[in-house]
Amino acid sequence: GKSDDTLNVAFTKELENVDSYFNSSREGVVMQRAVWDGLVYRDPVTNEYKGNLATSWEWIDDLTLEFKLREGVKFHNGEEFDADDVVYTVNYVADEKNGAKTQRNVNWMKSAEKVDKYTVRISLKKPFPAAIEFLSGPVSMYPNEYYAEAGPTGMGLKPVGTGPYKVTEVEPGKHFVLEKYEGYHDSPKGQPEIGKIDIRTIPDVNTQMAELFSGSLDLIWQVPADQAGKLATMDQFTVANESTMRIGYLTLDAAGRTGEKNPFTDVRVRRAVAHAVNREALVAALLKGKSKVISTACFPSQFGCFQDVASYDYDPEKAKALLAEAGYPDGFETDFYAYRDREYAEAISSFLNAVGIKTNFHMLQYSALRELRMKGGTPVSFQTWGSYSINDASAITSQFFKFGSLDDSRDEEVRDWLDVADSATDPEKRKEYYAKALTKIADQAYWVPMFSYNTNYVFTNEVSYTPTPDEVLRFVDMSWN
Amino acid sequence: MSEGNASPPVLELRNVSKTYQIKQGMFGERKPLKAVNDVSLSLQRGDVLGLVGESGCGKSTLAKILLGLEAPTSGEVLVDGEPIGAQNRRLLARRIQPIFQDPYSSLNPRKSIRDIISLPLRVHGIGDSASQDKAVREILDVVGLPSRVMNSYPSQMSGGQRQRVAIARALIMKPEVVVCDEPTSALDVSVQSQILNLLGELRREFGLTYLFISHNLAVVEHLATRVAVMYLGRIVEEAPVGALFDEPRHPYTEALLASVLTPEPDLGVPDTHLGATYPNPIEPPTGCHFHPRCARVMERCKGVAPQITCDGEHSVECHLYGRESGQAVA
Amino acid sequence: MSEPVLSVRNLRLDIPTGAGTLHAVRGIDFDLERGETLCIVGESGSGKSLTSLAIMDLLSKRIERKADKLVFDGTDLTKAGAKKMRALRGDRMAMIFQEPMTSLNPAYTIGDQLMEALLLHRKVGKAEARRRAVELLEKVGITGAERRLSQYPHQLSGGLRQRVMIAMALMCEPELIIADEPTTALDVTIQAQILRLLVDLTREMNVAMILITHDLGVVARVADKVAVMYAGELVETGTAKKVFDAPMHPYTRGLLRCIPVPGKTERGSELGSIPGIVPSLVGKVSGCVFRTRCEEATEACRGEIPYRESAEGRHNFRCVHETGRRAGVEEPA
Amino acid sequence: MPGSIRVFGWLEMARTADTLLEDIQGPTPGQMLRKRIFGHQGLLFGVAVLGLLLLVAIFAPLLAPHDPYAQDLLARMQPPVFLGGSWEHPLGTDHLGRDYLSRLIYGARISLLIGGFAALISGLIGTAMGVAAGYFGGRVDMAVTFLINVRLAMPVVLVALAIVAVFGGSLQVVILVLGFLLWDRFAVVMRSSTLQVRSREYVTAAQAIGCSTSRVILSEIMPNIVNNLIVVVTLEMAHAILLEAALSFLGLGVQPPTPSWGLMVSEGKQMMLFEPWLVAIPGITLFVLVLAINLLGDGLRDVTAPENRS
């Protein structure tokens, strides 16, 4: 609490490793933003790129970026920040053998080389228009000497960065303690105000709320909508809601991977599915907050996320008619898979049941479902994708419509358009091709996009904080009232 | 042996042994226990062979071998001169039937008396249910129970009545041999005499042959025609009942007879001259198994096992009577 | 005559059961002199064990004990509190039970259990108690007594355990030993040994003994005095000689006819028997309990039954018939 | 033998016949059992509640006021009538607006189905193993005892979770997993009961009569251990129901929209601090069901206990 200048926060999930290249969870991103800095910073409100550890950058060519680095920055352990750190970090994480957890975040970089002490060049494997976006996001700079010695394991147990908060205690699975870094450089992130952050892992949201009531927590987040609604009615708490980049969608087996006779190979059936689900009701009743119904297969704010595509309104009669037209007047039976948000998935499957598509509901662990989809696909499954908060349509479309194992539509035309869009450097050309692809995806109803997610932040009235739409807790922006 | 070897003995044991592998404790190593050790016996039709001996000497094991419930480790069991091994277990069951000691555990508490008694008939598929019922009624009458007990359950009956049911079950197949393993030792004397009388009557009536196992020598003397005395798995003496009781030869038999307490108030408690050390059957004493307790032990008894000496129908296994002992048979 | 060690008058034991009160023991009277052996004999369930436990005050709390007189060596047991009874038990009155296999605590050594009574009642040290234990073990005929002290019950055979029980009963030199069927679970040869030991020791130490058994042979050989029990009543008491030579009560006579006596009973002949079974003692019990099985029964047996003394004295029986027989019935030849 | 109906001296004692008569006309084991059953409150309570729930389960379609799967996102988490809700939904609605009472009624089916089938499967496995071990002894016994040890050494919840995680939590999978995990108590109890009964002389008698092994086991041994079996069946049924609830609570039990009570607790748990009845209602029914089954089991054990016999 305010009295001991310590903010008590709860995480739901246990972080596998604090080293941000070796975890893949939201909590990891939160830690990363607090402990480390990237070369670039994107203002979460204006979406404007600013220099952070770099003061300026320029494209030398399609495959090379040059950065001028900020001088006088020191890591938490006293090590000085310079080009060697950047070179070491980039070369380390870009090397697939070192096993950075999320290869997509780093595998577009080929290597880095030092020009002088405060100038560095990063080379790309192929043209990658979203490079700056990634550099402002998941790619953060590590101290070369320390990292060479400690490696990911040591870094996980005793993280060292340049960020606004330094880690003073790590008890894996139990809690982390962050302390304000007094020597934090003059970063666009701003200066930290709260002295100490104590983050505990509490898996159960009820327990989190109980702790919040008893005063031993000051801030919880990712609170489900219903609970948040109730907490909002209580005087001692502030509930803030922000949208996130995560979207929910149904993916339908248009390619017939689960079998030639799969009803979803028929576009009428897919459209029937789209008409069957009352997405407005889902958003209004279950997700609430800043969630929106979406029609495109990407998050609206993402670059290239073309909005003017076919949309399917809630019309169960039409759905039934389409089914009948496709030869299923009495509906049919199908397996329905999901891996999270059981409540939403259940509600969706219930809508499908209502038009005669009888679903056998399967809730699987993510890995099991993923394996299933990789091996032979699923007829219909409820999926979500958060795009790593990367504000570019490539972060989602290229994952799912380019004949990867999770591509259930396998439309060559779509793939070719996306190839062009992903690698073109001209933004307008990219937009055009994304629009083509997204229009066809919607028209063919390969996916049934559902809604965007939101996050609820609940904190005591002692805390002042305005969350941002990218679902990242920014301790540096918090202060006591 | 007996007069006129015209018909073979109903039942004959030839050098029968039964060895159990005993585990001591939960994980102790296995050791052999000779529960029955090289026993030869024969029963003529109409005989009542009394089998006496201390607890654990192997009487029940012998009975189980006769009933075919345990296979002998070695030796042969012959019924009517035919080896039992060749016979079907079910055929044997028609000819030899048991009566057990504990009337409380020898009847299945879940079954009615009718079911219990007719079980042998049903197992062997004799008659239909009506004729089985008739047979049950008849046999109940024979053992002196009213036929209305047919629908009762064992828990509703007294010990003596239950024993009668057990006898009825044994007799319904009209067996030749009945193996009675201490049939009265769980009963009060007043009931015991009823059962003994019944057994005697039945034998006379149906010409049954009994193997009669008992602790109670007075009872054995009363009922048996021949008596075998067992000690640590061996038959140490066998003789017609009169001969054995009137002139016992083996020191163990003597001691047994001396221990019989008859209701004669003047006699006091006899001295059996037996040592108190009861031998461990797993590690029986060397030589004559009885020597550590024997009042008339000789040096030879400790090392050499005695041979059976036969004198007419009276056989004994003791150095006192062996040919080598030089001592004349009394 | 000196004061008896134990004097019992009209001892009654009632057990509440689901179906009503079970009058398990009804009106037992007897006296026991010092050094004397009383045998209580009767069918199973006749209340022998209950009677003995009643004297020791070891009945479960459910069972109600009433007596006009229950005096042990000058102490009125009906009035003695728990503490007083504890002081008596094991010290001046001791007990031997039927099952040698289960009557010793499996968790403690023979030595511990032997010494316990002495340590509880006498101010003696362990060494002294140990010495006494060894002495008594030798006395009951156990060889290697020193070694036995550290053995556990499961390492001994039944006969040896019963000897240990006897030694245990004698530790404090009691005035009264109650032995409840001490030999029923043992082999005949061992039974004779144990009985002999008991008789010799009680004589030697001048201990009074109540020996409970259902074996008439044992009674005849051991008893000074005999008490025949049937369904919770003493139907006949007297010296052993009188009871066996001239049994008065029809039940006693019946019992004696039931057992074959070598040399006397003809081999293979029909034995006598007592037909029927013991009546239920639940609820009101009146008249002679044996009448349902009695050859001599008459209408009068339903009434009050007098307690008669036989002509020669020191021999009592409970029967409506003066001689224990229906008038005009000849004794069968 | 026929024709020679003899009257023995024993029967001549005509005067005593009346005592004999009374004796034999005592209650049959069945009558005594009935008497004990009706004198046992816990047992009666257990039977009554279980019977009621069984009826509810069987007639669920008639009793349920609504379709338990019909969602109404506009009427979510309506309170039950005693907390100010309407009679339209007497016990309120759940987080998807489904009628709570209807789900509860159908849930009785699921719980009883899971408990019943899990107990049936584990009962078959365990009884077969236990009886075989007890009857045949020796190597069979050693093998069974070893298997029991192995099974006991495996942490049930963990293993069940792992399996359900792999195969998905369909009703069949949950039943099979529980069935294949909970046989240990059956095996242990049946083994020792069989050992006990096997040494009875009536078994030896049956063998001596020439009964086949299967006949001895089925008609002599089984009837005498079946009451122990029933007791274990009830206990394991309760165990299975609780375990399913725990699995559901951990998110790895049966799958939605199946209205399992355990799942309902788990779903209601989310709003536990604000709408406690969401958890309380299925929690209490679960508790009452398990309580009833346990009381039934305890009662059966009491009335069939050996000290109550004879």
Add this chain to the structure above:
Amino acid sequence: MLNFILKRLGLAVLVALTVSAISFSLLFMAGDPAAALAGEQATDVDIEAIRRLYGFDRPMIVQYWEWLSRALQGDFGESYYFRLPVSDLIMERLSITMTLGVCGISFALLTAVPLGVVAAIRPNSLIDRFALFLSVMGQAMPSFWFGLMMIVVFSIQLNWLPPSGTKTWVHFIMPTIVLGYYAMPAIMRLTRAGMLDVLGSDYIRTARAKGAGEGRVLFKHALRNAIIPVVSLAAVQMGFMLGGSIVVESIFALHGAGYLAWESIGRNDLPTVQALILIFSMFYIVFTFLSDVLNAWLDPRIRVA
């Protein structure tokens, strides 16, 4: 005795081996470990690389053998999720689970044994009925529900006890009660039944006949014999409790091994799950082994064989 211990030990090892084989094969079917390892947003290339890196493409028997031989040296491999040696990971959490287990079983024993003894001394008394009531409730109460209700009452309404965490002993009160109450009914019933049985036995009558006082009879003669089966049961329950602490740990946010196990199943973190199943089994095996030894020591019929 030594013989007994050695043979018992042999059995324990055999059981442990079998369990290890079962748990290994069981979990190997648990989805594609490579997919799990790669995480939610990985590409197919990532997954294929990981498959080769970790050797998931080799025959199962080879993998089992390798795993087992390393496990015997205390090396359970590296957690897919944490990238830390599994043994380190588990050691850390095990202390919490062990603390919880020890507290739980102590709570169960400390309540169940006295209650059981008193109930046996006074059957059908008020305290006997109370004990029966407690045990019937305990058997029917789902422990997750009990835990939640405890939090609602003692943390939310009364604010007496902290709802989660492990900082001080106060944090352990509610988890201990919830976990202990799970084991209590069985122990209590066994104590009561055993005590009733022993109190009715012949040797207790012998002790009374010697003039031993009630206290001596109860505590010296009876309890020693009645407690023998309770020791075994407590060991078994302790083993079950450790394996079953998952629910309690997740409710009270105790970061013990049970919670780790649950999470690891969700993450398909094979090495961790395998190690945990093996370790929980080992605990059970060790506890029952120790209880057998303790029993043997308490019961001379086994000790002096």
